[in-house]
Amino acid sequence: MGASNHLKANMVQKQFTKTPSPVPAAIADAELVRSCRAGEMTAWRSLYDRYAPLVHRFSAALGIPVEEREDATQDIFIAVYRSLRHFRGEAQLSTWIYRIAARHAIRLGRRRRSRELMRATILREKPQPTVDPSERSTHLATLDRLLGKLAPKKRTVLVLFEIEGLSAKEISDVVGCPENTVWSRLHHARAEMVKTARRMVP
Amino acid sequence: MKWLDSPQDEAERLIREGLDGAAQRTGDEITHRRVWAKVAEEMDSPRPRIVGRFLLVGSALVLVFAAGALAYSYLPRHAEVATAPAPAAPPSASQPTTPIEAKPVVAESQNKAIDEVPISEAERAPGHVVRTRVGERARVGLGGGAVADLDENSAITWDSQHRPSVERGTAHLSVPHQPPGWRFSVTAGPYVVTVVGTKFDVRLANHTVEVDVSEGIVEVWRGSHSTRLAAGDSWHGPLNPEDPQPRVAPAPLAFEEKKGEPAQSTFDKGESKLEPHASHGVQEAQAALRAGDTQRALDILTRAAQGSGPAAENAAYALGHMMRYNLDHPRQAVALWDKYRTRFPSGLLRIEADLSIVETLAQVGDARAALSEADAFVARYPNSERRLDVQRLAERLRASQAASNPR
Numbered sequence: 001m002g003a004s005n006h007l008k009a010n011m012v013q014k015q016f017t018k019t020p021s022p023v024p025a026a027i028a029d030a031e032l033v034r035s036c037r038a039g040e041m042t043a044w045r046s047l048y049d050r051y052a053p054l055v056h057r058f059s060a061a062l063g064i065p066v067e068e069r070e071d072a073t074q075d076i077f078i079a080v081y082r083s084l085r086h087f088r089g090e091a092q093l094s095t096w097i098y099r100i101a102a103r104h105a106i107r108l109g110r111r112r113r114s115r116e117l118m119r120a121t122i123l124r125e126k127p128q129p130t131v132d133p134s135e136r137s138t139h140l141a142t143l144d145r146l147l148g149k150l151a152p153k154k155r156t157v158l159v160l161f162e163i164e165g166l167s168a169k170e171i172s173d174v175v176g177c178p179e180n181t182v183w184s185r186l187h188h189a190r191a192e193m194v195k196t197a198r199r200m201v202p
Numbered sequence: 203m204k205w206l207d208s209p210q211d212e213a214e215r216l217i218r219e220g221l222d223g224a225a226q227r228t229g230d231e232i233t234h235r236r237v238w239a240k241v242a243e244e245m246d247s248p249r250p251r252i253v254g255r256f257l258l259v260g261s262a263l264v265l266v267f268a269a270g271a272l273a274y275s276y277l278p279r280h281a282e283v284a285t286a287p288a289p290a291a292p293p294s295a296s297q298p299t300t301p302i303e304a305k306p307v308v309a310e311s312q313n314k315a316i317d318e319v320p321i322s323e324a325e326r327a328p329g330h331v332v333r334t335r336v337g338e339r340a341r342v343g344l345g346g347g348a349v350a351d352l353d354e355n356s357a358i359t360w361d362s363q364h365r366p367s368v369e370r371g372t373a374h375l376s377v378p379h380q381p382p383g384w385r386f387s388v389t390a391g392p393y394v395v396t397v398v399g400t401k402f403d404v405r406l407a408n409h410t411v412e413v414d415v416s417e418g419i420v421e422v423w424r425g426s427h428s429t430r431l432a433a434g435d436s437w438h439g440p441l442n443p444e445d446p447q448p449r450v451a452p453a454p455l456a457f458e459e460k461k462g463e464p465a466q467s468t469f470d471k472g473e474s475k476l477e478p479h480a481s482h483g484v485q486e487a488q489a490a491l492r493a494g495d496t497q498r499a500l501d502i503l504t505r506a507a508q509g510s511g512p513a514a515e516n517a518a519y520a521l522g523h524m525m526r527y528n529l530d531h532p533r534q535a536v537a538l539w540d541k542y543r544t545r546f547p548s549g550l551l552r553i554e555a556d557l558s559i560v561e562t563l564a565q566v567g568d569a570r571a572a573l574s575e576a577d578a579f580v581a582r583y584p585n586s587e588r589r590l591d592v593q594r595l596a597e598r599l600r601a602s603q604a605a606s607n608p609r
Contacts, residue, residue, distance in 0.1 A: 041587030044245065048238050056229035069229070070237055077241045119363070140227070143220025163224045190205050197213035 029093040036084055047093075048077060054094065054164070055101050061159040062105035063148060065112075072108060076101050091173045098164070098174045102156050109152060142200070149196050154189035161186055232484050232516050232523070232551070239550040246585060319343075326360050331369070333357035342366075347378040348386055365389050372405040391441040394423040402431075412438045429511045432548060483507075483517040491528065499524065512550075518542040519551040522558065532566045557588055564595055573599045 032050075035043030055073050064072045079100050087096055147155050156175055160166045161182075166174070168182045175182070206214045319332050319340045326345060333356065334340050340352045344366045350358055356371025367389040377386045377397050387396045390404045390411045400418025404411070413422055415431045422429050422437055431437050483506025490499035503524065506517035519542050526535030539555040539562075546552060556579050563572035576596035580589055 041242070041245075041585070042590070045238065045242075045587040048241065049234070052234045052237065053228035056234070057225070057227050060227045060229075061224050070233060073229075073237050074240050074244075077237070078244050081241070081245055122362075139216065139219035140223045142216050143224055146217065146220065159224075162221050193217060194205075194213060197216050201212045201216065 030089060033084065033087060033089065033093060044081070047080075051080075051094065051097050052077070055097065058098065058101050058159065058164060059105055061147065061163050062102065062109070062152075062156065063144070064105055064108055068108065072104060076104050079104065092170070095166075095170050095173050098160065098166070099176075102160075102174060106152055106156075142197075145200075146193050146196055150189050150192060154185045154192070157182055157185040158189040158193070230484055230488055232520050235519075235554050236516070236550045239553065242587070326364060326366070328360055328362050328364065331357055331359045333370070344375075344386075344388075346386060349376050350374070350388075351376075361389050365394070368404045368406055370406055372403060372407075374401075374403050376401045391439075393439060396421045396423060400433075406441065409441045410438050411441055412436065483513050484520045487517075487520065487524070491524070496529065515542075515546050515549045515551065518545060519549070519555055522555065526558065526562055532562045536562050553583060553586060553588075556582065557592070560592055560595065564599065569599045569603055573603070 032043055032047050036047055052073065055076050056069065059069050059072050059076075060066075076097070080097060083100070087093070147159070150158065153175070157171055160171045160174060161168070168179045168186075171182045172179045177185075206218050208214055319342045332340060332342050332352065334352045334354050336355050338354055342350045342352060342358055344350055348366075350366065350368075351374040352358060353372040353374070356373060357369040358373055359367050359369050361367040365387045373388075375388060377400055387394050388404060389395070390406055390413075393411050393413075395402070395404060395413055397418065397420045400420055401416040402418075402420050403414040403416070405414075406412075413420065413431060414436045415433050417433050419433075420431050422431065422439070429437060483502060487499040487502040487506075490496075490502060500521070503517045503521045507514050507521055509517075519539070522535045522538035522542060525531045525538055536559050539559050542549070543552055543555050549555075556575070560572055560575045560579055563575055573596055576592050576599065579586075579592045580596070583589060586592075
């Protein structure tokens with residue numbers, strides 16, 4: 001067995017015990033969406049509580065730096081709030097949120113790269129990555145470096161498969177490409193990652 | 203292909219461990235609560251309807267054309283574009299700036315009326331300066347709808363990152379609300395003032411940088427340290443942080459001094475000290491908690507809470523949270539949350555603190571205090587998503603009180 005489905009294999013450890021959510025977790029996403037559309041703030045809070053950790057983790061894995069992550073999560077949920085009426089329920093709610101988050105991360109990444117390029121070209125200044133103190137552990141820093149070497153499309157597929165535990169079908173819904181393309185991108189992303197990691201090992 | 207299936211392979215081990223760690227990077231609860239506070243605020247302010255939006259865009263376009271026509275016909279007679287050499291770079295721009303020939307624009311009007319100084323996108327480049335002489339004032343468009351009104355004998359330039367930079371005197375800035383993901387920044391000496399949409403003044407005088415906020419919220423940054431100011435707040439810091447503290451009369455504190463305790467201000471008002479990123483402290487404490495060192499976690503949070511700015515606010519709230527849910531001391535938790543709301547009456551986590559106090563008091567059986575807190579909560583947050591829950595809790599508490607005192 002490979003290393004896929006890390007999320008399911010490693011249950012997230014809660015350090016600060018969570019206070020009870022106003023809506024029980026057992027309520028299905030479809031019902032939650034109906035309540036949100038009816039304008040119930042309790043349902044919105046519940047939807048946020050349910051998906052905020054996912055959005056945070058996904059944003060981090062897609063390379064949104066720590067100082068932008070809070071704003072990014074906020075923007076993603078505002079986008080969810082504004083477009084939930086367009087959610088047709090054909091895909092899972094989580095898949096739809098992943099799609100919004102992925103687009104936002106790519107947009108932010110593009111903006112960041114052009115900013116860095118401008119600085120590098122005009123000021124001959126190297127970008128200085130900021131590191132979250134809680135993410136200074138070697139393995140996370142290494143993973144971020146490895147993921148940073150991948151092209152955004154390959155990175156998104158690898159993150160969705162290996163960290164978020166989505167199936168190829170779900171990933172194809174998120175990124176909007178055929179399943180075969182998902183497998184192909186995953187194959188190349190894995191190969192590139194292993195190759196880079198081998199170069200890093202003394 | 204074979205993927206991460208050789209336990210002996212060092213490169214694969216690196217990837218495996220990284221992926222394991224990444225799956226747990228879900229953010230802390232305090233951060234989620236802060237973000238929710240902002241999302242809920244945004245939900246409360248509805249967007250204009252489609253027709254309204256068209257009308258809004260249409261009127262904005264008409265206004266822009268009118269302003270452009272006015273500027274075209276009026277400004278050439280009042281502003282003169284000189285070709286003096288570029289002045290020294292602002293103190294914050296430690297990097298070499300591009301050798302762009304500066305074109306200082308001097309507003310000539312001798313009366314107190316504000317002259318519009320047209321600045322094109324291309325001119326908002328490092329080294330370009332707009333300055334006013336004695337008796338002159340000028341209005342400078344900074345892009346994105348932001349405007350700076352320069353007082354007499356003031357100067358504004360653009361730094362190496364194309365941010366406007368107050369170089370001398372006083373600039374009154376007005377920044378319209380920025381779209382999600384966008385922030386407006388202006389620099390003054392080593393400080394960067396960041397806003398989403400607000401009105402504020404930036405002043406450079408006597409080797410001091412001063413910021414006064416009239417509307418909205420701004421953040422003052424130096425490196426990775428920051429402080430947040432709300433409407434009515436003032437802040438000052440030394441132009442050269444290595445200098446001793448400037449002799450400036452301290453700005454008034456927003457909240458009254460508590461008996462027997464030193465005065466503490468919210469978000470560093472009147473102080474030049476800047477605090478680290480909002481999530482610092484809480485994350486370190488979480489790491490200590492993960493390692494099983496509760497005392498260290500408490501020490502970290504206590505130390506962080508003694509500071510100021512968003513980091514202190516988060517730590518002050520997290521202390522109560524930890525006391526309640528990790529150490530099971532509900533009374534002490536209530537006292538800590540109460541302390542939090544005294545220090546940060548308009549804090550982002552204020553609603554969470556109020557809610558936590560209501561719930562905790564009800565859980566420990568202090569019905570009278572819980573009821574009073576619940577009533578205060580319902581009155582304070584009529585639109586909260588938790589209002590109905592709190593109302594139901596208050597009804598239950600009233601019923602149990604009535605049952606225990608049947609008269």
